[in-house]
Amino acid sequence: MIRALLATPDAALTANARAILEEVGDIEVAAVASHASAVTSVLGDDDRDLDVVVLHEDLGPLPVLDLARDLNHRFPEVGVVLLARDPALDLLRSAMSAGVRSVVRLPLTLAELQLAIVEANEWAQTVQGRLAAVTTQDKGARLRGRVIAVAGSKGGVGTTMVATQLALHFQRQDDQQRVALLDLDLQTGDVRAHLDLTHRRSVTDLVEVASELTTGHLDDAMFAHDSGLRVLLPPVDGEDAEDLDAATSARILGGIRSRYDVVVIDVGAVLTDASATALELADEVVVVCTPDVVSLRGVNRLTALWERLQVRDGGVRALLNRADRAREIQPSLAARVVGVPMLETVLPDDVPGIEHATNTGVPDRVAGRLRDAVAALAEELAAARTGPAEEAEPSSEQELTRRVAAAEAGSISAEFAGLILPVGIVLLVVWQAILAGFTTVLANGAAAEAARARTVDASANVQQVAEDYLFGYWGRHVTAASTADEIRVRIPVPMLVPGPSSPWRVQSSAGVVREPTVSRLGAPVDGPGGAPA
Structure with missing residues (x-):
């Protein structure tokens, strides 16, 4: 039995494909997905045993060929089939380069779809046979290629510090893996200052070539840090950020994701087209907050905004920064206030160490308890394997109201503790x-x-x-x-x-x-x- 994943943005087309494949006795539609993030989430689930992925050319927000290239890099044992209205020669050449095994013309017919899935499955079975001897530890390499977005509940909570230190830890952990740090806080991003960079190229230099992005373009635009980390900076002039729309951001992020093992994105505290695209594509979203009522309520405000705009629903966790036993709000109380799960790792309050590293532009000077906490955070994120749920339904108004009410109740508890x-x-x-x-x-x-x-x-x-x-x-x-x-x-x-x-x-x-x-x-x-x- 061939187990397939149908990834189409149209529910009617999904139903039509299901009906066609039901006529074939040896092909089973094991899962469906309506966006790119759900595809990677389903394939990353160890409980799934999939052979073929069927991708529609309009599947978003990530360009479908970039998604295919990413799947071929992260899940080489799965065959990829592309559904296209006009499979012209240029499309076929690009699809072959991205690792697509077969292209099916729309509208669907039973013979073409069945043949394409069977051919892709033959490739998948060959690769799976080669990988059968791989140990469980080696299979853990699937954790690579993950995209982690770091957001701030408000300004000044340490979002850039967390993103920078997290990316540097991943790079130090394995010199062989390719790690990228993206600063998509386009108007107020501070990664340049944290790493003391004088590089003048930025993400806006990729706008003109986004539709035909190559490794050479990325190498020219991204700064190569001494640690081995590759850094993509925001524009020097904040007004240039308007050139980066959602479609362009999706193409750039898709190209980077397919070429790097770990991508850490600093999206700041303000929602833009670029940051919204990053949040949609990310496997894990971390919202940084500090132990004060204003910051904790900012987590609830930000995540509620993402849900209302259907930018992100699930796969979001809060990280408590600057924690200290002398603070009035402790991690247990903070977990009751925020409306999303809280990471078990907390970052200690080490203002002198952070100031020294930031003022000198040498992030490696952050040491001691804070560096150990960042390492624990990286391990927790790697072990979680949480991402957007497959075919996650938008939360109902009643569920959203319940979550907001629970968060507000926790906020009242924190306020009362501070006002006693x-x-x-x-x-x-x-x-x-x-x-x-x-x-x-x-x-x-x-x-x-x-x-x-x-x-x-x-x-x-x-x-x-x-x-x-x-x-x-x-x-x-x-x-x-x-x-x-x-x-x-x-x-x-x-x-x-x-x-x-x-x-x-x-x-x-x-x-x-x-x-x-x-x-x-x-x-x-x-x-x-x-x-x-």
Whole structure:
């Protein structure tokens, strides 16, 4: 039984091809794909056992011949068949150069499609026989040819540092493999500064030759670093980035992918045509964030944007940079905030080491814990083998709402953790103000009550009257004093709870009423409490 993968952008054409192949008893459609990333993802799945891949000429976003060349490089044991409307001589020559085993004219017919698949399968069986003796460890070389896109949740989180150090690690890991670092943060990219490059060529130099890209063109445009790393830089003048549209970006990235074992792309924090194409083609997307609420919420905002624009749905993980035990937000809390899986590897906060390496333009000066963490990150990415799911359906509105709600709930938890101290201080201040106000009301009442007692009885004990009027803490700490015309009451304000006293005192006063009296001769005579003079 020949197991085939149908890769067409048209659902109707896929259904027609399935119906045609059902008439053939020895060909099975084992999987389908609607875009280039899904093809590589399905072939990279060890559980799949595929013999032939059928590619439609309109399959995107990667140009189909570049995809065929990439498949021939990464999966030589799989035969490739191309579906084309007009298989002219130039197309046949280019297809042969890309490793296509057979070309079928559209619209499909049973005889032509069956013959093409059988011929491609014969090639696949021959190659598979040669590879049968390869050890499991050697088969791990399939991990090569991967495209890793590194994005930032916002500016300043260390995206360029992570991309640069990751690419350098892959190059140091194996001198024989070809590693490329692409800076597609076209207007604010800093790879040039991190590596101290004076190279004037950039990605815009490939725009004119994108449709017929060759190895010579790439060698001229890409800088050869001393480490062996090849670097493609953004334009020196940011406005030149407008020349790089989605179609051109797809051709350039496809050509690079088919010629290098590992491609690391710095896409920055802003979505452009070039970065969107890189995100679509990448096998793995890493979003760099720092342990603060703004950056973590930026991960959710960015991934939600990708999903709404159907740029990327799946195969995205977050990387926590500048982690430290002294930070308020730890990796466990950050994993609850972001709406995508979090990488187990975290990068430590090593500002002095990064500054020294960046200021001198010598990235190898990054050492110690940070270099070890980058090595662990590379191993985790290599072991994951995660990419866009085959025929991944766009997430429903309900699922997107659920994920956003979960992310927002985690954001609220992080915000609450950061606001506990200031909110607690505000509540204590408000409570202390309430106690001060309540003590003032009691002092006013005690002064008025003592003044009434003195008015009625000139010999009344105002201290005792004030204590009897008050209660609890306030009754025990009141101090009352009197003059001929006034009663003054002082009470210390409690400190948070009725018990300990604060340094603040509340004072209130009330006047004593002196009623006039009349003598035997009819003249008014004043006396305390109305007593005769």
